[in-house]
Amino acid sequence: xxxxxxxxxxxxxxxxxxxxxxxxxxxxxxxxxxxxxxxxxxxxxxxxxxxxxxxxxxxxxxxxxxxxxxxxxxxxxxxxxxxxxxxxxxxxxxxxxxxxxxxxxxxxxxxxxxxxxxxxxxxxxxxxxxxxxxxxxxxxxxxxxxxxxxxxxxxxxx
Numbered sequence: 001x002x003x004x005x006x007x008x009x010x011x012x013x014x015x016x017x018x019x020x021x022x023x024x025x026x027x028x029x030x031x032x033x034x035x036x037x038x039x040x041x042x043x044x045x046x047x048x049x050x051x052x053x054x055x056x057x058x059x060x061x062x063x064x065x066x067x068x069x070x071x072x073x074x075x076x077x078x079x080x081x082x083x084x085x086x087x088x089x090x091x092x093x094x095x096x097x098x099x100x101x102x103x104x105x106x107x108x109x110x111x112x113x114x115x116x117x118x119x120x121x122x123x124x125x126x127x128x129x130x131x132x133x134x135x136x137x138x139x140x141x142x143x144x145x146x147x148x149x150x151x152x153x154x155x156x157x158x
Contacts (some may be wrong), residue, residue, distance in 0.1 A: 002017045005085070005106045005116040009124055012137035020106045027102035028087055030063050032072070034138045042142035045149045047076055048117050051083060051110040052152040060084075064095075071095055080128060082109040111156055118153055121146060 003024030010018040012034070020029040032040070044063050050056040060077030068091040076083055087104040090096070106113070124133065125146060134140045 005113055006055045007077035007120045009120045011124070011127060012133060014136065015138045017137065021085075021106065023106050025102055026145060026152065027107075027131075030072070031067055033068050037066055039142075040138055042145040044117070045142055046072065048114050049145075049149045049152045050066055051078075051150075052114055052156045066093070069093065073085075073100070076113075076116050078110075079107070081107050083107065083113055084150040085113055114149075114153060114156075118149070120147070132152075 004021075006022050008020040010017070014059055017034075018029065018031050020025070036038050037043075041061060041135070044120040047056070047061045047063060050061065056076065056078055056080060060075060062076075063070045063074040065074060069092045073086075073088040073090070073095075075088065077086070078084075081102040085104075085106045086102060088100045089103045090100050124131075125141060125143075127133070128141045
């Protein structure tokens, strides 16, 4: 299944956030914007929750996010080896499949992938007041989705 996934989301600044993904095979870092995909963090937590509770469809889920003008798809697809997590980059909002580039890929079990994201979301949550998250991300932290995700993590048996 490869090496352990590491996820980093740095504290937002002026509506932008640095994000990174790495494992022993590859690494990818970029910045993302709070708009136009303003519910991206909450949607990401919902996708991760569905990985843990088994409700993720075999076709998987795609999260749209952007940097402007670049756009990203974070794709989560269950397969025979666990869950395939892929990050595709598009040069613009057209999102044409023949213009996309796979910039990161990791396969692992759902719990390990969710743990990696869980660690970085926990840091964002802990620092949300100190970092003035709502002001700097131009929207509130997705608290309800974070609580549901943490509850699913607590229920998930390894």
